[in-house]
Amino acid sequence: MENFALIEPPIALGPLDGRYRNTVAPLTNYLSEAALNRARVYVEIEWLIFLTGHNVLPGAPKLSLEEIDYLRNIVDNFGATDISELKEIENETKHDVKAVEYYLKRRLDQAQNVLGETVLGNLHEIVHIFCTSEDINNLSYAVVVRDAVAQVWLPKARNLVAQLSELAHDQADQAMLSRTHGQTATPSTLGKEIAVLAYRLGRQLNRIEKTEFLGKLNGATGTYGAHLVAIPDADWPSLSQSFIEGLGLTWNPLTTQIEAHDWMAELFSDVARFNRIAHNLATDFWTYISLGYFKQNLAAQGSTGSSTMPHKVNPIRFENAEANMEISCALFDSLASTLVTSRMQRDLTDSTTQRNIGVAFGHSMLALDNLQRGVAGLDVDPQRLEADLDNSWEVLGEPIQQAMRAASIAGATGMGNPYERLKELTRGRRVTESDMRSFISELGMPAEVEERLLKLTPSTYTGLAAKLVDFLR
Structure with a gap:
């Protein structure tokens, strides 16, 4: 059996440098x-x-x-x-x-x-005068992480949010049955539900864009000890600040041998939170696909689907995104919790840990790529959405109940026990359009309220959902 470790060029051990290298x-x-x-x-x-x-x-x-x-x-x-x-x-x-x-x-x-x-x-x-290795390392890491976020990760993440925002506006008026706790619930619109995710993701990106990238250059234990002995008349803190700010970083005036990495922990926690919201996006879209709200565009997906069941096109982009977000979050969580601790004035636990920053961002990038490709390969099925709504007239129990309460407060009679009466009508049974219309007609509502309720359907019971999409900038 050939030893793969000896093959040239070297075979990648990990998927980021192998299977997913191009991404x-x-x-x-x-x-x-x-x-x-x-x-x-x-x-x-x-x-x-x-x-x-x-x-x-x-x-x-x-x-x-x-x-x-x-x-x-x-x-x-x-x-x-x-x-x-x-x-x-x-x-x-x-x-x-x-x-x-x-x-x-x-x-x-x-x-x-x-x-x-x-x-x-x-x-x-x-060359290297007055520097301990960590003076160089902390500034170097701050520069490369800052630039990786600004030049690579953030544009990719922003593109996903823009893609979702466009889809949200396109589908702002498309009524959709909600499912709180997995059960039929007050309808919304598909666009509004996508807008919620886009807004959440965008908010995290705004936090990430405001990250402070800190740096220090103050010697072996952060005291400027050797600096002062060699050149006693120099204002070393001011020189250090000027140099670090000249690199486009924020000066940290108080450190041990290392810059404490708190800014890294803050950034990684924010990116992990973005990942988790994106994971929520993946699971929701996967569910919408399973409900038939989205059809997968076969040409856009470029997917064979099942190896044995030819009718299937599996939502692999969203499943791949879920898995890679989970790996990325696990790494970012570990980085954020580990990097903030260093024994006394210095230990080397951060050295190995920081070498995995690229791996954490890599899995997040891979997930973002899959999400973008997955979303791009979806077509909305309005007929399926409408059919689901038309089979769920029980969701009108909520607005009818509230209308009864309001009518009672306004002086109408016969409006007592609205919750209980709607519960008796709707719970544990299928309610048809006819059932709901008959119930409304028999209530003795004020004429204008009855007319309003009789016009109501599950598809039109979406409140301000369509307009709420406009809160996406």
Whole structure:
């Protein structure tokens, strides 16, 4: 039997890098190990440029624009050969951030081959100065998570909400039988029920968009100890704040060796909540399909369905979304609960944990993709919706009861015990249109109330449902 572990190119162990690679591939530019290393290079280079540009280090040269461009091009051109080179260095250092430091020193030495005469080769000791590994790591993670959310995950999630919003407006007037506790209940409209889900999801996205991405650069235990000994006259907190805000992050003034990751926990909890609402969407749509309210468009679904029952087209997009949301939530929950704790001033439990951030977002992305494809492959069946309503005249027991109460309060006689009388009429038996009309006619209601009730049908008993869809922006 062949050993799959030895096959080249390597066979992926997990589904995100195997079966579903194409769907989640955009995240690799931000949340892969290679992307993290590029971000580390970026932070180290920007710190070097910052220190030399702010005259913090006595005797340090001021860099020319050409030299600054050369440094920043290291990040812009970071690719396959750099990834391999860094890996080789790390195999020697056994330390990922130290490998980045040595990699950059190599690039400083190579600058003369590009620029000719340059001071960059003399700046070895400025690379990583005053930094503990976590100074680089926390800023790098903040940058890549921020950009992954903004550039990849949020647009995908926003597209789903926009898709639902459009469907909600299209179906705003389509009456639908509600089912509270799985039982026939006061009708709504299909559009209003979809709008509820779109509104809930949109609200979570608004929270996620307001996430603060915090960072710190203050040394081994957050005291600026080495900074102050080496350069006692510098205002290190102000310099740290200026540098971090220059990266587009929020400065955290009080930390141990690590930035506490509270912002990560907040973000991951919000994304997990979005996932759970989307999971609710998947289960509701699955149920509507099973009720026949939606037909699955075979061409759009691109699905074979059952391998043995040719009549079936399984709602696999929604089932796949459910499963991936559950995996994503489990990971985000674990991340959110684990990352907020670190023993004393530092332990390394966060290091392994954070490497799974991309996996958590990947399963969420996969679920979003399936939901979008699933929703796009649905056609509403108005006849089925109407048939369900027409078989459920008992739902008019609620408005008739309330009308009786209001009429009684207004002085009408014979309106006593409205709940009990409707209960006797409707509970445990099928009520026809004729039954309901006869009941209304025999009540002795004021003429205008009776006329209003006799015009009422399950399909028209939807209240303001259609107008409520307009609350979706």
